[in-house]
Amino acid sequence: MLRYLAKRGITYVFMIFLTTSAGYFLAVSSLKPALLEQERIPRPTPEQVANSMRLKGLDPDLSPWERYVEWLTAIVTRWDWGRSPNGAFINAEFGERVWISTRLFLAAIILTLVIGVALGVYSAARQYKFQDRVITSYSYLAYIVPAPIAYFLVQLGAININETVGKRIFFVTGISTPGMAAGWAQFVDMLAHYAVPTIAITLVGWGSYQIAQRQYLLDNVNADFVRTARAKGLTRNQAISRHALRVSFIPVAQSIAFTIPAIFAGGFFAEKIFAWPGVGSWSIDAISLQDVNAATATLAYGSVIFAIGAILADFATTLVDPRVRVQ
């Protein structure tokens, strides 16, 4: 098992290296921070701009390859991901923002998975009944709404609730109120900030899991091994939960690997709309500010998240599927 994980890990590290390098070349050849610098007032001379860029390790006169080598050496030798055109250090800013993003998505991802799979099982056990129809049609509805628009609608709804009550219950943007005293008040304030984004992401996210889990479970409910289990004297629910559920969870576990990066991508939208200064909104800003190093760092982060998701999916598959043996 460990050897298998190590082997997969090495493959993914190589893959991350390739995608990040490709991303760096794409960014370095299309993003020109020097152009933005020239819009400052008072307008700096081209020499001044080039000089200040050179000091930050963003020399525009070097060829993309030279800059790539320089950038890569800094990472490999000092774990230094470079600097932004405004002088900020990528490492420090990244550390701050990754924590914000993780806090925003962790609760939402767990809720999405648990609710989606649970509702999938519930609706599969009651196929074509009223509950099943309501739950499944909701999932299809969530499927045809683009994520940012759904977030926006939830935000509008929260604003409406605030207006009808006449008091600010939910905060629709930001992470916390500045200057709040520690203790109970701060905790309530945190909940008020977390509630809307978490609810929004969860509401949009669980649909695809529900549909997948329902479909796979229905495929298995009438399988021979479930009938055998019933014949042995298990009740229908026992047979489903002990035998059918395990098998039907395998493809769902596989799909988690692909949805974790998707949630990360959805995170761009959530962070933009709810104004959380996380990694996602940083990457968009980095591109509009022509920030090569920040854009590449966020891309590398995305690849790492994907690799973690893929390895977790393998792990989950071996955990639930007795037939899979990894070498």
Add this chain to the structure above:
Amino acid sequence: MTNLNTVDAAAVAQDAHLESADAVIAKSTIIFRRFMRNKTAVAGLAIFLALTLFSFVGGFFTPWNKETIDPFNIGMPPSGDHFLGTSQAGIDLYAMTVEGTRISILIGLIVGLVSVLIAAVYGCTMAYFGGKVDKVMLFVLEALIMMPALLVVAVATSGGGDTLKKNLPSWLLLIIVLLVFSWMGTARLIRSLSMSLMQRDFVKAAQYMGVPPRRIVWRHLVPNIGSLLVLDVTRGVTGAILAEVAFSFIGIGIKLPDVSLGVLIGGATSQVQTFPWMFWVPLTVMFLLTGSLAMMNDGLRDAFDPSSSSVGRAKKKSGQRTGK
């Protein structure tokens, strides 16, 4: 399954005419009938066709176009002059919606169709050759999945000094980027399906007869996963329309002066309270578009699914089981 395809048309027509107990009905007829039986799916198809028609001929019903500014009606709610009201800049919303719907449908159709085609060829090639080729191609595929598409879209559509950007309209650029990043999931699925097909006798027979690989892939593998491909086309179209709306919503992707549903919706979010029609009209059109596709999707799956339970008369008539 393969026998059925080789039955000549005259015999099929005759058999269907006879309506005898063991009449053979052409597979396409069965699929068509099954699809038509699903009322939701037919309604979806009708809505989708109506929207497409609207996006092409809708422009003739209004004297305004997306560039003309009406200085006397700035930010006006729907009225006799402007069916759906005007924007803050005094541009007719109806004209913009027609234009935006056309661009959105165009993006959806092109990306949906072409990406499934790429996925089919790529996935089948991987499954057919296997071994080293498979490993290398799988590696490329996973590396592409790893790239966050959004970043690449943002760089490609907003990168400064890009010569590509000047020559191409932003919607075409978006189509290209979406295409590059939309086919991998389907390709993986097709690969695993084709791998099991490769074990089948008819593929082996073709190999021993010396049929060139390209033709085996095209003639034997692609038709056998046809039902999956049809489904993935509708899903791909929906996905592309949604992706366009999502990207344009947060201000990357399609840029003015090109108009799409996403641009209209995104531009109106800050003024929902003051100009509600600017937000709700394009949003409704988008829901109709994606909703109609989702409705069709369900009917198509029923129609193509060989083990479908909604078999109705077509199945009873054909004594021989059609489909696998």
